Amino acid sequence: MIKKQHRFHGYNSLNFVYRQGQTVRGPLSSIKYTKNPRRQHYRAAVVVSKKVHKSAVVRNRIRRRIYEVIRQLEPKIVEPYDIVITVFHENIATIPSDELHKLLYAQLSQANILQNK
């Protein structure tokens, strides 16, 4: 899990990303992102629809795994981006963790969110 200051808050802030953001599609998920100059920290959200899996336990597990990857990549996210990750396949709950890490790293690099110092 990530800290409260990096989480989204409310309904309109997500609509802002959906309208203004750009998209990077992957095999199991897609990332919508935009730069938000009014904030000091980045924010991230994971969206898992009930159509991905019916069990709340599996949906929670998908959400926690993705938050964990973001937490590990946190030192590289310097600028205040708003990031929304939409999951559309249930396999993301069962693939090995290093594969998931590589997958999300590739998507976030493509979006130029990560900075290598």
Next chain:
RNA sequence: CUAGGCAAGGUAUCUGACCGCCCCGGCGCACAUCGCUUUUGCGAGGUGCACUAGGGAGGAAAGUCCGGGCAGCAUAGGGAGCGACAGUUGCUAACAGCAACCGGGAGCAAUCCUAGGGAAAGUGCCACAGAAACGAAACUACCGUGGUGCUUCGCACCGACGGAAAAGGUGAAACGAGUGAGGCAAAAGCUCACAGUCCCGGUAGGUGACUAUCGGGAGAGGUAAACCCUGUCGGCUGCAAGGAGGCAAUGAGCCACCACCGGUGGACUGGUUCCCGCCAGAUUGUCGAUUAUCCGCUUAAGCUUACUGGCAACAGUUAGCGUAGAUAGAUGGUCAGACUAGACAGAACCCGGCUUAUUCGUUGCCUAGUGCA
């Protein structure tokens, strides 16, 4: 030993390392605000960060199928309507739940299942088939009368009239009391005996459903998870309930009357089925707030132990414990190891049940059969 049945309890992966999340307490630092003070400064509550003690999903958290608490609408009132339930007695805050018992059914038995009031209050329905489907009815076959034919007795034919529900076939069901005897032209509860059903009354037992038994009477199809009748219960909406500022101004809105401070009556609107009753009633400016935040929000019909009462469900007393509270939503991630296995599955105001999903394993009791002693 084999087969079967019942009851009760446990468990819900664990251990270590590293990195993280939420709540609450302590302490320190920083920031802005307010108050006191001439100032330095002191105090208050707030926010953020660092360190640290402690706590952090379930037996079903699920389905939302019932019942309550709580909140708003009158301290939730009366009638109609609508809905739910249905053996008895008890338990409970309450229930459609639970316990014990009664009746019916299944099983050799242990035991299990049971929406189990009323069809002699009324209405409806009973397709197809069949002569006829519910205040009965005569198709075939039967009996009598009548007519015709033939050689008398008698037989055959006709089917006009009458008798008759015993036989046939159809159907889920055929008038709804079986067997035997008498009876008759032929028959039939038409009559009798025995057995059985229902109703009324009595006696004995039981709190009661009911059981046993005695007397008198009756002949009544099924369906109420069809309308309905009887009895009992239920007001409606649901935490997305509901609540949380300051100042000022106009005016107490419409109609009638008393009358001119004000009061009475009526109309209208709202309180989400209707009627009665009850209650309430308008508008504007400005500061603050800007779709949010805070409260409700977790101590509760609470859990455990012992004793007492009760067949039991459960109740009472004593002692101990203090038990998640998130808000785009906290319990996680990676690695290593252990055991035989690790499933179903994530709190969202809170409880009591029911139903459904599901891992591993324990204990006790009972029944039937077979073998041995």
Next chain:
RNA sequence: GGAGAGGUGCAGGAGUGGUUGAACUGGGCUGUCUCGAAAACAGCUGUGCCGCUUUCGCGGUACCGAGGGUUCGAAUCCCUCCCUCUCCG
């Protein structure tokens, strides 16, 4: 989280206790017409199991989201479960 509506053939959609495997419309297939196509017209068109049959096909039976119950009889009435959709700040 709370409240409600629905599920019938390939699709839409009637049927609300009795000859309904199922009306009607669309889709699909075959034929007529045409040089060819469209339109029009005519006919056919669910699935599983069992039996008969050389084949074409014929007959029986089950299925209206799933399971159970009431009833002589259930797509329809009742109960439990599954799925889909809508509304409430």
